[in-house]
Amino acid sequence: MSTLRPATVRPVEEAEATGKVAEIFADIKQTKQIDFVPNMWRVLATNPLQLELVWNTLKPLMHPEAVGRTPALPPQTREIIALAVSATNGCRYCVNSHTTAVKKLGLSNEALGEVMAIVGLFNMTNKLADGYQIEPDVLPPLE
Amino acid sequence: MSTLRPATVRPVEEAEATGKVAEIFADIKQTKQIDFVPNMWRVLATNPLQLELVWNTLKPLMHPEAVGRTPALPPQTREIIALAVSATNGCRYCVNSHTTAVKKLGLSNEALGEVMAIVGLFNMTNKLADGYQIEPDVLPPLE
Amino acid sequence: MSTLRPATVRPVEEAEATGKVAEIFADIKQTKQIDFVPNMWRVLATNPLQLELVWNTLKPLMHPEAVGRTPALPPQTREIIALAVSATNGCRYCVNSHTTAVKKLGLSNEALGEVMAIVGLFNMTNKLADGYQIEPDVLPPLE
Amino acid sequence: MSTLRPATVRPVEEAEATGKVAEIFADIKQTKQIDFVPNMWRVLATNPLQLELVWNTLKPLMHPEAVGRTPALPPQTREIIALAVSATNGCRYCVNSHTTAVKKLGLSNEALGEVMAIVGLFNMTNKLADGYQIEPDVLPPLE
Amino acid sequence: MSTLRPATVRPVEEAEATGKVAEIFADIKQTKQIDFVPNMWRVLATNPLQLELVWNTLKPLMHPEAVGRTPALPPQTREIIALAVSATNGCRYCVNSHTTAVKKLGLSNEALGEVMAIVGLFNMTNKLADGYQIEPDVLPPLE
Amino acid sequence: MSTLRPATVRPVEEAEATGKVAEIFADIKQTKQIDFVPNMWRVLATNPLQLELVWNTLKPLMHPEAVGRTPALPPQTREIIALAVSATNGCRYCVNSHTTAVKKLGLSNEALGEVMAIVGLFNMTNKLADGYQIEPDVLPPLE
Numbered sequence A, B, C, D, E, F: 001m002s003t004l005r006p007a008t009v010r011p012v013e014e015a016e017a018t019g020k021v022a023e024i025f026a027d028i029k030q031t032k033q034i035d036f037v038p039n040m041w042r043v044l045a046t047n048p049l050q051l052e053l054v055w056n057t058l059k060p061l062m063h064p065e066a067v068g069r070t071p072a073l074p075p076q077t078r079e080i081i082a083l084a085v086s087a088t089n090g091c092r093y094c095v096n097s098h099t100t101a102v103k104k105l106g107l108s109n110e111a112l113g114e115v116m117a118i119v120g121l122f123n124m125t126n127k128l129a130d131g132y133q134i135e136p137d138v139l140p141p142l143e
Helices: A019-032 A039-044 A048-062 A075-089 A092-104 A109-131 B019-032 B039-044 B048-062 B075-089 B092-104 B109-131 C019-032 C039-044 C048-062 C075-089 C092-104 C109-131 D019-032 D039-044 D048-062 D075-089 D092-104 D109-131 E019-032 E039-044 E048-062 E075-089 E092-104 E109-131 F019-032 F039-044 F048-062 F075-089 F092-104 F109-131
Strands: none
Touching: A019 A039, A019 A048, A039 A048, A039 A092, A039 B109, A048 A075, A048 B109, A048 E109, A048 F048, A075 A092, A075 A109, A075 B075, A075 B109, A075 D109, A092 A109, A092 B109, A109 B039, A109 B048, A109 B075, A109 B092, A109 C048, A109 D075, A109 D109, B019 B039, B019 B048, B039 B048, B039 B092, B048 B075, B048 C048, B048 D109, B075 B092, B075 B109, B075 E109, B092 B109, B109 E075, B109 E109, B109 F048, C019 C039, C019 C048, C039 C048, C039 C092, C039 D109, C048 C075, C048 D109, C075 C092, C075 C109, C075 D075, C075 D109, C075 F109, C092 C109, C092 D109, C109 D039, C109 D048, C109 D075, C109 D092, C109 E048, C109 F075, C109 F109, D019 D039, D019 D048, D039 D048, D039 D092, D048 D075, D048 E048, D048 F109, D075 D092, D075 D109, D092 D109, E019 E039, E019 E048, E039 E048, E039 E092, E039 F109, E048 E075, E048 F109, E075 E092, E075 E109, E075 F075, E075 F109, E092 E109, E092 F109, E109 F039, E109 F048, E109 F075, E109 F092, F019 F039, F019 F048, F039 F048, F039 F092, F048 F075, F075 F092, F075 F109, F092 F109
8 A cells, every 4th residue: 555665575464374484473473462464574574584483583582382482581671682782773663563562561661762862862872982092990809 | 001191181180170170070989979970070170160060960960969960761771771872982091981871880791792682683673774774664643 | 643652761841741741851952952851851851850850960061151160172173072973873863863963063964075075084093993903103102 | 902892894905905995095095185994994894886876975075175066065064964963863973073074174163162062952852843844834936 | 647756856858858858868769779868867957067077977987889888787787777777766666667777688577576585585685784793704805 | 911801801721621621622723723722712702602602603604614614715715705804904913814825825915905905995995985985886686
């Protein structure tokens, strides 16, 4: 319906997926409890190895319960990291996707504002530290 | 002792600070419960307005208790955002400073590994989304 | 009128602003001598503290006359820095906003070309310096 | 004397430069009125075409008087752009080099603080604009 | 036909180009064997010096045959570098342009997937190395 | 011997590695045909899952022969992509590591100069395209 291209390659349709791609598409929908395959995964599927490697990295980190792992961080914190990275990188698809995800996990718009304010603040201080090439303070011994 | 310069400008010594700079240095030490002024703030003090603006932005966001504000996010999550931003930007001073801070707040090296793995993961997916110019999925209505 | 969402959150309408948000909206319009509140500030207003912190940082730096401060740099140079940063970061909203601003301050398209050519040049040399990990030249003593 | 490598390749010594490289080295020293060839150019000289292309781009933009060109921007503004880009990119060599240059052109440490504060500010707002995916305000017609 | 502005400045039409701009437009079309001037060059032409400097840098590197130079790298590898840089920077125009170019040079969508997977991978490891501030391994002597 | 910390965490020594970490360390040494474990992997090992996920992504992409896969790109091109990404990101560890790797694969310093010149060029054009917000040229139909 849009005049924008969905990507620089034609995303793989769910109906045309076979073999490993079809399996991963099914796993994505079940693990994420959604009834469609997001554009990201349909695009990665144009190279099945790529699809597999990215999913195999994301699944245990972001859906630890699906692999029987006990995570160190709660789900909302994990998605907030994803959003902080995406905002810092200015990635349009990712900001949209992870904002939707943090809201699903209960973050209000005002709390989102706190996340963004902190992201903005440290982008400012990062550039000040780099812009002056400030040396680290005396460092504590490594443990 | 080091042959590295501490910065591209000479940081203001605590002993030579006067007026507003001295006040802010004292506030930083008290608010952060530390007994020295980190290099960052000593460098910003070469322009007192700059010191004031950055501190006035950081203090209510990262030390909300000092201004009687109830934050939306717990302290460790706020520092994790700072670290995720700093790692994404590759800021040396900031990575050192915020790693020290999250450890002080109780994050183990293994949990730090989970933070970094998630930061790394989404830097990967961000570049894949941008590298293919993937369009956002159908968007939920705004609230 | 557009099918693009204005942001990942619904911007606060001027008509619905109250209290501190309404005050800052009024101050923005008066300080910037404009008759509408730009999308940026309407979005930041979804978290009033965020709105306040960003405005309190931007106002004295970019509108020093409004706070009785004598700036070190002329207005056009300050906006050129804003544009150079925004181009380097590839920030769409910011490039549009700061290009409009530098043109209002009298920069011709040809002079804008000089700004951009210099921005492009140093993005090239930055990556060459980093790509070879070139050490700084002998450094002058700090003053 | 340092244990740090000067770069990932061995910089070309002035004494060993011949042909086009020697000519460009001489032109750099004369144009910049310095008595040594900075590390940057000695490293680029490991591929003479690279040296030539970068110098041919930088010379007319940053030393317009040497090619009889009337620039749109004054020298200090041009160097401030270089520094703003370098701080935003966090490029160590470049920050050191362009800070030295703006100081040579008369910028005080306090004025440098204003530059940095503005660079920091817009890195913050850039990330807020991207982090919320804020749409540009209504755009003025192109001229 | 689109409601999107083509750029923040009005691109120079081929029909209105004169002098050096017209010459470079003709050279671009002949060198690239295309029958139109891409938006990029039409925008750069708003400052003729800028157009000239960028074209004079790009032509010998990306079209070495046009200047009688023997390149070190084959054409597809050169375009893959362009795409890897553009994906890492998230540059929309550039990703579209260089994806078109690598496909013209025979890269299949599956091979493009390998390029992107490698780009994504090293963006991940880059941020891990920076996020932990990992020191370089023992370095081989410079040649 | 250095006063620099090797990282913000203590890298795992080869001698203290057990279980899955020891297995991966052995696989890294055998696959890469080296007799030590680079700092990168020793640091990632502070969280064994992280070590596993990164190695499982890197191994099939960069050492396809070790998993019986036929790659689309030759080894030198793959390492050149790694270096182009690392230079663009300014990642110190990564630039050192991938420069060593491309040299091992036979790239001369002059050819490295061609890689860097192309990396620099497209970082320049990327920022020009973003700095002017140039719209993509008419797009070819997707295949």
